[in-house]
Amino acid sequence: MRSFLRLHTLKSLSVVLVLSVVAALAAACSGGDASDDPNNRRTLRIGMVSGSQDSESYYRQEYTDMFELSKGNIDIEFQYATDYSEMMYASEEEQKEFQQIDTYERLKEMLTGPNPVDVLVTDQGTMGRLIQDNLLVSLDSYIKKDKVDLEAFVPSVIESIREAGNNQVYGLTSTFSSSVLFYNKTLFSKAGVTPPTDGMTWDQIFDLATQMSTGEGAERIFGLTLNDWNSELSMYSVNNIVAPLKLRMFDDKAETMTVNTPQWERAWERPIELAQQKVIPSAEDFVEEMPADGNYRYNPYSNRPFFTNRVAMMISNNYLINELKTYNDNVDKMENYEPLDWDVVTYPVLPEMPEASSGMYLGEVMVINANAANADDAWEFIKFSTSKETAKFKARSTYQMSSLTEFVKPLDGMAYNIEAFYKQKPIPYEYNQAEQSLYRERPNLSYIQQLGDQSFQKAVRGDLGVKEALQEWQDNGNELLQEIKQNPTGEIDLTPYLGDQEAIQREMLRRASGG
Numbered sequence: 001m002r003s004f005l006r007l008h009t010l011k012s013l014s015v016v017l018v019l020s021v022v023a024a025l026a027a028a029c030s031g032g033d034a035s036d037d038p039n040n041r042r043t044l045r046i047g048m049v050s051g052s053q054d055s056e057s058y059y060r061q062e063y064t065d066m067f068e069l070s071k072g073n074i075d076i077e078f079q080y081a082t083d084y085s086e087m088m089y090a091s092e093e094e095q096k097e098f099q100q101i102d103t104y105e106r107l108k109e110m111l112t113g114p115n116p117v118d119v120l121v122t123d124q125g126t127m128g129r130l131i132q133d134n135l136l137v138s139l140d141s142y143i144k145k146d147k148v149d150l151e152a153f154v155p156s157v158i159e160s161i162r163e164a165g166n167n168q169v170y171g172l173t174s175t176f177s178s179s180v181l182f183y184n185k186t187l188f189s190k191a192g193v194t195p196p197t198d199g200m201t202w203d204q205i206f207d208l209a210t211q212m213s214t215g216e217g218a219e220r221i222f223g224l225t226l227n228d229w230n231s232e233l234s235m236y237s238v239n240n241i242v243a244p245l246k247l248r249m250f251d252d253k254a255e256t257m258t259v260n261t262p263q264w265e266r267a268w269e270r271p272i273e274l275a276q277q278k279v280i281p282s283a284e285d286f287v288e289e290m291p292a293d294g295n296y297r298y299n300p301y302s303n304r305p306f307f308t309n310r311v312a313m314m315i316s317n318n319y320l321i322n323e324l325k326t327y328n329d330n331v332d333k334m335e336n337y338e339p340l341d342w343d344v345v346t347y348p349v350l351p352e353m354p355e356a357s358s359g360m361y362l363g364e365v366m367v368i369n370a371n372a373a374n375a376d377d378a379w380e381f382i383k384f385s386t387s388k389e390t391a392k393f394k395a396r397s398t399y400q401m402s403s404l405t406e407f408v409k410p411l412d413g414m415a416y417n418i419e420a421f422y423k424q425k426p427i428p429y430e431y432n433q434a435e436q437s438l439y440r441e442r443p444n445l446s447y448i449q450q451l452g453d454q455s456f457q458k459a460v461r462g463d464l465g466v467k468e469a470l471q472e473w474q475d476n477g478n479e480l481l482q483e484i485k486q487n488p489t490g491e492i493d494l495t496p497y498l499g500d501q502e503a504i505q506r507e508m509l510r511r512a513s514g515g
Helices: 001-030 052-068 092-099 105-110 126-130 142-144 156-163 186-189 202-212 237-241 262-277 318-331 375-383 389-395 433-441 441-459 466-486 501-512
Strands: 042-051 074-083 119-122 170-174 174-182 222-225 311-317 343-345 360-362 363-366
Touching: 042 052, 042 105, 042 375, 052 318, 052 375, 074 105, 105 119, 105 126, 119 126, 119 375, 126 156, 126 360, 126 363, 156 170, 156 360, 170 262, 170 375, 174 186, 186 202, 186 311, 202 222, 202 262, 202 311, 237 262, 237 441, 262 441, 262 466, 343 375, 433 441
Parallel strands: 042 074, 042 119, 222 311
Antiparallel strands: 119 363, 170 363, 174 311, 174 343, 174 360
């Protein structure tokens, strides 16, 4: 009986605590006016780019449950521009039609249809397009009326939002994510080399990586890796480096390749050179030898060279901080592993765009429909979702960072260069309508990237020079573009362009295993 009473008391206290938190949030995020009258029930319609009823419980937990608790007279409805449930039982032909849907047009329908959504949760680029089409409400008057302090937000977040709205604020976001350059302080100290600093260019980092690469075989220290996991240098990684330049693979009609150029050559040349010089490691450099007695014990860090003190610098994102903490907290339980002394600096930049980073991007931006039937509650929702009170809860996430500067802090009291995550601005978004339309009409255009990957790897292996590899991509791509033009959605035999993929895969596995 005592146990029952104790349990009942604890449950009651939990309910009281939850209600107290909700009441505090409600008082902080609302004006306490008649709009909170429980007899004045209203519906707030929220539009999402994609989703389905199956995912709605997640969206409610992520976005609306706390708001609904604080506003007892508001009901939430979700609507999806692209409903994944439509695909569940679709035929092959219907799936092809689904791939060609213009998501932006569906978003516009949600905003302008007979029962329009009030709030749209979208990305920064789409917000910019909607602003150009006069489909959103500027939030500036709401912000001024409720005295929302924009100075409390991370400056680069608000600057990016203002740029998209011609110096007006059309949306707010509660989070952002960022990639930075992690570096091993111990390795730099042992080598007597000055570690990287904020604002360095890619060429400066490449030079530093070369300086830090020493040793042979299993003792070699590599200067740089462009990802956390030990995977091959890829065209994808290189494309991230030069993303601010917005290099094109083909023209606006998807009829002619545009890759055999000095810009593409410069983008490929240095990373490939560093891979060939073993400054950037390959998968073959970390092949784990199996014990002769067969007594193998799995270690989650064995194929992550930054954790084994064999890579001086690495590109990764804010998610990694939690893993680094977990590693150092448990390193004494693992044989032959040492604690990591590390720090971060800003994502390397290109000289042409020293302030823009392809490593930073905003979280989902919340905007108000110009045709909203319930614009005031829409603003209350956005204000609540980006408030200091809500940020206290969101800041617990190890996957995203709060857009409020106060809550962008090192994890659990750790010491590292936290400003590196938000010093730079995301790349300005430019929508290329012609290119997007082509990809919808001709989904087979995705094969052009595969051609590029293959030519890129030939250059990495030394089978072709960089100029030759780009020329191969250009020539093969021109032929394939014509096939895609005639057959935009059907099956295409890629063997003439990519070769026997099974044989290539076997060869890659052979090389990776040291065979």
